[in-house]
Amino acid sequence: MPSHRPLTLGTVSAIAIAVASGVHASDLRDRALEMFAALPSTVPALNDNIITDEKVDLGKALFFDPRMSASGVFSCNSCHNLATGGDDNMPTSIGHGWQQGPRNSPTVLNAVFNEAQFWDGRAADLAEQAKGPVQAGVEMANTPDNVLATLNSMPQYQEWFRASFPGQDDPVTFDNFAKAIEAFEATLITPAPFDAFLNGDDNALTDQQKAGLDLFMEKGCSACHNGVNLGGTGYFPFGLIEKPGADVLPPDDRGRFEVTKTADDSYVFRASPLRNIDQTAPYFHSGKVWDLRVAVAIMGTSQLGAELSDAEVDDIVAFLGALTGKMPEVIYPLLPAETSTTPHPTGEVIPN
Amino acid sequence: MPSHRPLTLGTVSAIAIAVASGVHASDLRDRALEMFAALPSTVPALNDNIITDEKVDLGKALFFDPRMSASGVFSCNSCHNLATGGDDNMPTSIGHGWQQGPRNSPTVLNAVFNEAQFWDGRAADLAEQAKGPVQAGVEMANTPDNVLATLNSMPQYQEWFRASFPGQDDPVTFDNFAKAIEAFEATLITPAPFDAFLNGDDNALTDQQKAGLDLFMEKGCSACHNGVNLGGTGYFPFGLIEKPGADVLPPDDRGRFEVTKTADDSYVFRASPLRNIDQTAPYFHSGKVWDLRVAVAIMGTSQLGAELSDAEVDDIVAFLGALTGKMPEVIYPLLPAETSTTPHPTGEVIPN
Numbered sequence: 127m128p129s130h131r132p133l134t135l136g137t138v139s140a141i142a143i144a145v146a147s148g149v150h151a152s153d154l155r156d157r158a159l160e161m162f163a164a165l166p167s168t169v170p171a172l173n174d175n176i177i178t179d180e181k182v183d184l185g186k187a188l189f190f191d192p193r194m195s196a197s198g199v200f201s202c203n204s205c206h207n208l209a210t211g212g213d214d215n216m217p218t219s220i221g222h223g224w225q226q227g228p229r230n231s232p233t234v235l236n237a238v239f240n241e242a243q244f245w246d247g248r249a250a251d252l253a254e255q256a257k258g259p260v261q262a263g264v265e266m267a268n269t270p271d272n273v274l275a276t277l278n279s280m281p282q283y284q285e286w287f288r289a290s291f292p293g294q295d296d297p298v299t300f301d302n303f304a305k306a307i308e309a310f311e312a313t314l315i316t317p318a319p320f321d322a323f324l325n326g327d328d329n330a331l332t333d334q335q336k337a338g339l340d341l342f343m344e345k346g347c348s349a350c351h352n353g354v355n356l357g358g359t360g361y362f363p364f365g366l367i368e369k370p371g372a373d374v375l376p377p378d379d380r381g382r383f384e385v386t387k388t389a390d391d392s393y394v395f396r397a398s399p400l401r402n403i404d405q406t407a408p409y410f411h412s413g414k415v416w417d418l419r420v421a422v423a424i425m426g427t428s429q430l431g432a433e434l435s436d437a438e439v440d441d442i443v444a445f446l447g448a449l450t451g452k453m454p455e456v457i458y459p460l461l462p463a464e465t466s467t468t469p470h471p472t473g474e475v476i477p478n
Numbered sequence: 479m480p481s482h483r484p485l486t487l488g489t490v491s492a493i494a495i496a497v498a499s500g501v502h503a504s505d506l507r508d509r510a511l512e513m514f515a516a517l518p519s520t521v522p523a524l525n526d527n528i529i530t531d532e533k534v535d536l537g538k539a540l541f542f543d544p545r546m547s548a549s550g551v552f553s554c555n556s557c558h559n560l561a562t563g564g565d566d567n568m569p570t571s572i573g574h575g576w577q578q579g580p581r582n583s584p585t586v587l588n589a590v591f592n593e594a595q596f597w598d599g600r601a602a603d604l605a606e607q608a609k610g611p612v613q614a615g616v617e618m619a620n621t622p623d624n625v626l627a628t629l630n631s632m633p634q635y636q637e638w639f640r641a642s643f644p645g646q647d648d649p650v651t652f653d654n655f656a657k658a659i660e661a662f663e664a665t666l667i668t669p670a671p672f673d674a675f676l677n678g679d680d681n682a683l684t685d686q687q688k689a690g691l692d693l694f695m696e697k698g699c700s701a702c703h704n705g706v707n708l709g710g711t712g713y714f715p716f717g718l719i720e721k722p723g724a725d726v727l728p729p730d731d732r733g734r735f736e737v738t739k740t741a742d743d744s745y746v747f748r749a750s751p752l753r754n755i756d757q758t759a760p761y762f763h764s765g766k767v768w769d770l771r772v773a774v775a776i777m778g779t780s781q782l783g784a785e786l787s788d789a790e791v792d793d794i795v796a797f798l799g800a801l802t803g804k805m806p807e808v809i810y811p812l813l814p815a816e817t818s819t820t821p822h823p824t825g826e827v828i829p830n
Contacts, residue, residue, distance in 0.1 A: 463759075
């Protein structure tokens with residue numbers, strides 16, 4: 127489990143060098159490899175969840191099936207849309223009964239490489255995460271029992287579960303539902319120009335992107351946004367140096383404090399993973415900032431105490447563009463038809 | 479445009495023959511070919527809308543893009559989901575502001591072969607149809623201006639429109655938006671066992687399906703449900719012989735009367751196209767009947783004045799299963815990312 131990691135700006139910003147085209151690619155790569163890692167070329171192994179083709183196919187069906195919600199309106203893909211960078215391009219998602227969720231929907235792409243899931247890291251892995259929105263009253267508003275009744279009403283789903291979890295007497299379980307979705311999501315890996323650069327291709331980044339990468343490390347962004355996903359591994363206070371405005375950091379959402387109930391964790395959030403960030407506006411947990419340039423500038427003042435120049439912001443944004451990768455091709459699934467025993471959808475909103 | 483066609487039961491039910499395995503396949507086919515036609519092997523030509531690969535790809539992107547709705551929640555695919563038979567498996571769709579639509583969402587599959595669109599036939603073709611839900615306050619609640627502003631804010635969409643409508647000075651128009659969607663939808667054709675039977679394969683239908691086909695013609699179902707789509711071509715009063723209950727035929731929805739304002743058209747609806755019908759419960763414009771067997775029995779009493787036996791219903795339902803076809807493979811699209819000029823989504827509900 128990830129722990130609270132304080133910023134260590136001093137160790138990072140010590141190296142002050144000329145930016146822009148003067149940066150030597152192999153020096154830059156050497157320094158980058160101390161902070162970041164390229165995506166692996168294969169799907170990563172999961173904890174207690176062997177990945178098979180059958181399980182990935184089942185997970186894809188479940189991911190796209192709106193009947194996993196009480197209303198029949200929302201699937202996982204509604205808020206983590208694979209057509210639009212793995213999120214929904216809204217400040218916060220609209221869910222069951224037209225209720226608005228509390229935080230911006232994070233991308234599912236490459237999420238398998240995050241050390242914990244959700245903005246506050248309250249789920250250890252994607253299987254645990256997958257169980258959350260299905261049951262959340264403001265999201266899919268369903269129950270495990272109703273999910274299982276729905277799945278068991280369709281012989282094709284029963285068959286897919288048997289093929290995905292061989293040897294189990296009763297494979298249609300909520301745990302296996304979550305594991306299948308996790309297996310599918312683990313395949314959603316998007317190799318980007320930055321990976322090619324880390325892997326040795328000097329020409330994978332433009333000069334401006336190289337200058338942006340240099341700035342990203344030199345200014346200290348990479349103190350929090352590091353690792354495979356340039357984020358997603360540690361927790362940090364939002365507004366470390368200067369609190370952003372209440373629109374961006376609403377006072378009533380204290381972040382990881384809600385999980386740990388520790389004063390130190392007030393307004394602490396998981397550092398956002400930054401892959402495909404230019405596809406997933408609006409930004410921050412509040413989703414109130416639509417322009418990546420503005421988001422970068424806010425990070426400069428709130429986290430680093432640095433007033434970034436327009437040119438510096440441009441360079442960093444250019445570098446962030448090099449994190450946008452190639453989506454795996456997803457064939458839209460064909461889902462089993464309901465039967466006479468399938469629970470009917472209901473849009474009814476049940477008060478808490 | 480289709481006109482009101484009275485039932486002509488006499489001419490159809492004159493031939494009374496033994497059903498079940500006694501039916502001779504080539505006789506049955508000859509009779510069937512007088513009422514029905516197999517799907518063509520190629521995508522049909524559209525009225526004033528040349529189909530190109532570029533236009534189909536653009537149409538697919540638009541069909542799946544939730545940013546075509548005001549809220550960013552709904553795409554065409556929300557209510558015409560290609561994963562679930564081209565509809566949404568709800569009585570009536572949930573739309574903007576969690577409002578409920580007035581009629582059951584019909585399947586988009588093979589809809590290009592319907593003579594007119596919607597339950598009341600108020601749109602002549604799929605391009606005209608596509609403009610409706612986008613603007614309907616209870617569905618996508620958008621405006622043509624906002625759709626065009628959204629599309630124009632993304633250079634990739636501009637490029638796709640230029641490639642799809644070459645030679646036009648300003649190709650990003652609401653008409654072209656609709657035409658691209660129509661072109662994509664025209665490709666959604668699902669050849670079924672029944673087509674193979676019509677095309678000469680005696681073994682494409684089981685004996686029970688052949689008996690059901692025989693009954694379907696002999697009892698008079700095919701008087702309204704005929705042609706390529708076994709329906710979708712003419713208008714008929716629902717409850718011709720006996721009005722079904724108010725749950726199935728709500729008194730406040732007078733069907734085609736709303737379009738023509740002609741007393742004769744009271745409770746008149748387009749005969750439902752029946753391809754893939756076993757994938758698209760619940761049934762009728764009210765969407766209140768979940769079991770296809772029940773729907774067939776209601777049709778018997780309300781339209782034909784015939785109390786069908788359980789065995790007859792079973793045979794007809796078996797035949798209807800032979801109308802479920804093979805979906806074309808759809809690769810899930812990758813949509814352009816928003817830019818700083820893209821209109822923001824809004825879930826606000828504006829009263830009429």
